[in-house]
Structure formats: C-alpha cells, structure tokens
Amino acid sequence: MILFPAIDLRGGYVVRLAEGDYDRMTVYGDSPLETAKSFRGAGATHLHVVDLDGAKDGAQVNLPVIASIAKETGLIVEVGGGARDEDSVRRYLDAGASRVILGTMAVEKPGLMEALAAKYPGKIAAGVDAKNGFVAIHGWRTVTNIPALDFLKTLPARGVTAAVYTDIGTDGMLGGTNLAAFREAASIQGLDVIASGGITYERELVALRDLKLYGAIVGKALYAGKLDLRRALALAKEGDS
Numbered sequence: 001m002i003l004f005p006a007i008d009l010r011g012g013y014v015v016r017l018a019e020g021d022y023d024r025m026t027v028y029g030d031s032p033l034e035t036a037k038s039f040r041g042a043g044a045t046h047l048h049v050v051d052l053d054g055a056k057d058g059a060q061v062n063l064p065v066i067a068s069i070a071k072e073t074g075l076i077v078e079v080g081g082g083a084r085d086e087d088s089v090r091r092y093l094d095a096g097a098s099r100v101i102l103g104t105m106a107v108e109k110p111g112l113m114e115a116l117a118a119k120y121p122g123k124i125a126a127g128v129d130a131k132n133g134f135v136a137i138h139g140w141r142t143v144t145n146i147p148a149l150d151f152l153k154t155l156p157a158r159g160v161t162a163a164v165y166t167d168i169g170t171d172g173m174l175g176g177t178n179l180a181a182f183r184e185a186a187s188i189q190g191l192d193v194i195a196s197g198g199i200t201y202e203r204e205l206v207a208l209r210d211l212k213l214y215g216a217i218v219g220k221a222l223y224a225g226k227l228d229l230r231r232a233l234a235l236a237k238e239g240d241s
Contacts (some may be wrong), residue, residue, distance in 0.1 A: 001162045001209040003236040004048035004078070004194065005068075006041040006219035007032050009062040016220045018172040020129075020140035022056060028123060029128065035067045042229040047075040048164075048196075048217045054082015055103070055139040063095050063223065070096025080164065081139075082126050089116055093123060101164050103127035103136040107144060107151075110158065117159040123193075127163035128152050138141065140168055155235055156190035163193055164217070170198025172220045177204050186211040200226050205235045 010017050010025065014035050018024040029035050036047055047069065051062045060082045079092045080101030092100045099122070106113045106126040117124040129136045130148035137144060148165070155163055156236045165185050167178040177198040185193045192214035199205065200221045208216045216236065221227040 001205075001213055001236045002046050002194075002215040003132075003233050004046045004217045005044050005222055006048040006050065006196075006217050007035055008050045008052055008219065009065060012062065013104060014067055015052065016172050016223060017052070019080050020035060020131075020136075020168050020171060022052070022139075024172075025066055032065050033068050033072060036073045036075060039229060040073050040075055043233050044229065045076060046215070047077045048194075048219075049077055049097075051079065051081035052139070054088075055080070056141075058082050058084050058088075060088060060091055066092070066097065067095040078125065078164075086112070086116060089120070089124075093120065097123075099123050099125050099162070101125045101127040103129060104116070104236045106160075107135060107137050107146065113160065115157045116162055117161075118170060122161075124160060125164055126152075126155050126160050127164045127166070129166045129168055133181075136168060141239070149181065152185055152191065152193070153188055156188070161192060162214070163191055165216075167197035171196070173198055174200050174220055174224060174226060176200050177208075179204065179207055182213065186213050191236055201228065202231070202235055205232055206238075209238065210238055 014029040045234040053061045076098045078099040079097040083089045089100050131143050135144045135148050182195045194215035196217040
C-alpha cells in the first residue's frame with residue numbers, strides 16, 4: 001500500500017481543517033516546500049496535495065507552490081482542489097502533478113471526467129468525498145443525494161481507475177477512520193482506492209493495508225505527532241511483494 005503524506009494549502013500556508021470546515025483551520029507551517037522535503041527525508045515517495053483555495057473558490061492560486069514541490073523534491077505528487085475544467089487540469093499537470101483529482105467535476109460533469117481520463121491515461125482520479133455516506137462537492141459545502149459508495153462503483157465503467165475516498169466526518173478529527181466504508185470500497189473491481197479521512201492509529205494503517213487498498217492518506221496525525229512517518233511508511237509496505 002502506498003502511503004501519501006498530505007499537505008493542504010491555503011494562501012501558501014500548510015494548514016489542516018476539521019471536518020472540512022474552513023472556519024476550523026489550523027496553520028502548521030509557512031513553507032510547504034520544506035514540509036514536503038521533510039516527508040521525502042523520512043522516506044516518502046508520494047505526496048497528496050489539496051489546494052483549498054481552489055476547492056473553495058476555483059482559483060488555483062497555489063500553482064507556484066505546487067510546481068516548486070514537484071520540481072525540487074522529486075516526489076510523485078497528486079493534486080486535488082479547483083480542477084473544474086480541462087484548462088485547470090492541464091495547469092496542474094503542467095505544474096508537475098502526476099495525477100489530478102476531480103471532485104466536483106466528477107459529479108457535475110461526468111462526461112468531461114470520462115473524456116479527460118481517456119485523454120490523460122493514468123493521470124486522472126475521482127475525488128469522492130462522503131458526508132454521512134453521501135457525496136459532497138464544492139469544497140465539501142454542498143451535500144448531494146448520491147450515495148458515495150454507489151458513485152465509486154460507477155467509476156471503472158467510465159474509464160476512471162483510481163479514486164480518493166474521503167470520509168469527511170472523521171477528517172482532521174484525530175479520532176480514527178471509517179474502516180467499514182473502506183472495507184466496502186476495497187471490494188470494487190477495477191478501481192484503485194486511496195483511503196482518506198481521520199487515519200490516526202498504526203492499527204488502522206495495518207487494517208487498510210490488509211484490505212489490499214491501493215493507498216492511504218495521512219495528514220493531521222503526522223502534524224500532531226500521532227503517527228511517525230518513517231514507521232507509518234514501513235507499516236504500509238509490510239507484506240508487499
């Protein structure tokens with residue numbers, strides 16, 4: 001299982017939200033590049049970046065930061081937040097992102113998502129963010145009536161083979177993650193699922209790894225000292241052939 005340490009960007013700062021609430025934001029640093037370098041130094045090979053400004057307002061103001069991280073660290077960077085059309089997707093790819101996560105677009109413009117997945121093979125993932133089991137969009141501020149797991153199951157037939165599945169209710173809360181939801185997501189054929197939201201304990205990493213998930217994202221647990229990145233990386237890789 002690939003472990004993705006996370007950097008959430010707002011106004012060029014490294015931040016974390018609680019349950020996706022922009023009014024409950026904690027700033028953890030003013031140098032995203034140095035944070036990314038520290039992750040690389042601990043042994044990380046991949047990085048998950050969320051452009052919170054892009055997710056909220058559609059403005060990709062953090063592009064220069066993302067470009068510097070990709071160029072100067074050599075990490076495999078996936079980026080979500082603010083990819084609302086092909087031009088914004090291409091800007092992220094041009095900035096050095098290896099994969100762009102489509103959230104709102106995946107729900108509101110599924111035909112465009114399918115076209116982009118075909119045009120940029122392996123570089124497009126869906127971001128399926130669940131609040132009480134239903135898909136949330138527009139920076140998690142709008143909850144649809146679409147069951148999140150049902151939506152995940154439609155993705156392989158649309159040519160989308162990777163998805164970041166986030167449980168909003170646990171995200172940033174340091175209270176543990178929703179293993180039951182990820183257990184069901186792991187059973188979907190033809191979809192590489194990356195678990196996100198509230199992963200706090202080593203035992204959760206082991207459980208997610210044993211579900212044969214493609215990846216897991218850890219954020220606030222690293223910043224708060226609940227997880228050690230070197231050890232988390234080792235746990236994620238245990239049993240890999």
